[in-house]
Amino acid sequence: MALFGKPKYTIVRLKKKDIPDGLWTKCEECSEVLYNKTLEENLKVCPKCNYHFTLGAYERINMLLDKDSFQESDKELESQDPLNFKGPKTYKDKLAADQAATGLKEAAVTGSGLLDSKRIVVAVTDSRFIMGSMGSVVGEKITRAIENATKNKLPVIIISGSGGGARMYEGMFSLMQMSKTCAALAYHHQQKLPYISVLTNPTMAGVMASFAGIGDMIIAEPKALIGFTGPRVIEQTIRQKLPSGFQRSEFLLEHGLIDMIVHRKNLKTTLAQLLDYLS
Numbered sequence: 001m002a003l004f005g006k007p008k009y010t011i012v013r014l015k016k017k018d019i020p021d022g023l024w025t026k027c028e029e030c031s032e033v034l035y036n037k038t039l040e041e042n043l044k045v046c047p048k049c050n051y052h053f054t055l056g057a058y059e060r061i062n063m064l065l066d067k068d069s070f071q072e073s074d075k076e077l078e079s080q081d082p083l084n085f086k087g088p089k090t091y092k093d094k095l096a097a098d099q100a101a102t103g104l105k106e107a108a109v110t111g112s113g114l115l116d117s118k119r120i121v122v123a124v125t126d127s128r129f130i131m132g133s134m135g136s137v138v139g140e141k142i143t144r145a146i147e148n149a150t151k152n153k154l155p156v157i158i159i160s161g162s163g164g165g166a167r168m169y170e171g172m173f174s175l176m177q178m179s180k181t182c183a184a185l186a187y188h189h190q191q192k193l194p195y196i197s198v199l200t201n202p203t204m205a206g207v208m209a210s211f212a213g214i215g216d217m218i219i220a221e222p223k224a225l226i227g228f229t230g231p232r233v234i235e236q237t238i239r240q241k242l243p244s245g246f247q248r249s250e251f252l253l254e255h256g257l258i259d260m261i262v263h264r265k266n267l268k269t270t271l272a273q274l275l276d277y278l279s
């Protein structure tokens with residue numbers, strides 16, 4: 001037997017697939033490779049498994065409001081660095097990096113516009129900007145938007161996409177936004193004006209524990225992660241395995257925390273119907 005014979009197998013060098021960058025997206029749920037144009041046309045929902053991809057604040061507004069009807073408020077409001085926070089990255093550096101990456105000044109976009117010809121005040125948090133966490137500016141913009149709605153007797157719709165709740169870089173200043181936004185909503189409620197909360201993947205912690213959790217109607221997108229503390233920390237604390245689907249929209253609907261789950265393609269019509277009903 002020859003010691004240095006030819007190997008019985010053939011080495012095949014795989015060429016990297018000849019796909020230009022930026023044309024395809026892999027589904028985070030089912031791993032299907034999707035053509036970006038198809039994904040856009042499908043409102044960024046996977047046609048195979050219905051996974052709802054994250055949307056940016058302006059994408060969300062364009063999807064919900066009537067064309068060219070959105071008027072933005074407090075667009076120039078920017079966060080200060082009240083604690084002069086220094087970590088692996090300073091707060092100022094983190095803000096600058098996320099502003100450059102997203103084109104946003106802050107994690108919330110607020111304003112008013114028409115939804116199916118009905119005037120509403122709208123606020124959206126964007127999870128791409130410091131996880132959509134609620135710093136002073138996010139809290140202030142949302143509070144001003146609600147106060148504007150109360151003054152002009154308009155309904156409020158807030159769409160939350162916040163993987164972070166409080167913004168640790170701002171400490172107590174951030175936590176105070178929870179009560180501030182809820183107080184503004186309480187005045188709004190006293191005037192018998194409707195507030196609809198829409199929860200998208202993810203809505204967690206101080207955002208869920210304040211304005212996102214107290215809508216007259218609470219709607220969620222399918223399979224969105226919604227909760228306060230993340231499941232891993234809860235498991236470590238209570239030393240028990242959590243039930244499957246814990247903190248997902250479907251589980252929370254079954255247990256009464258949310259009122260309905262609405263597919264993104266039906267969200268605008270559902271909101272319009274609810275506004276008719278609640279107004």
Ligand SMILES: [Zn+2]
Pocket residue numbers: 027028029030031032046047048049050051
């Ligand atoms: Zn999929």
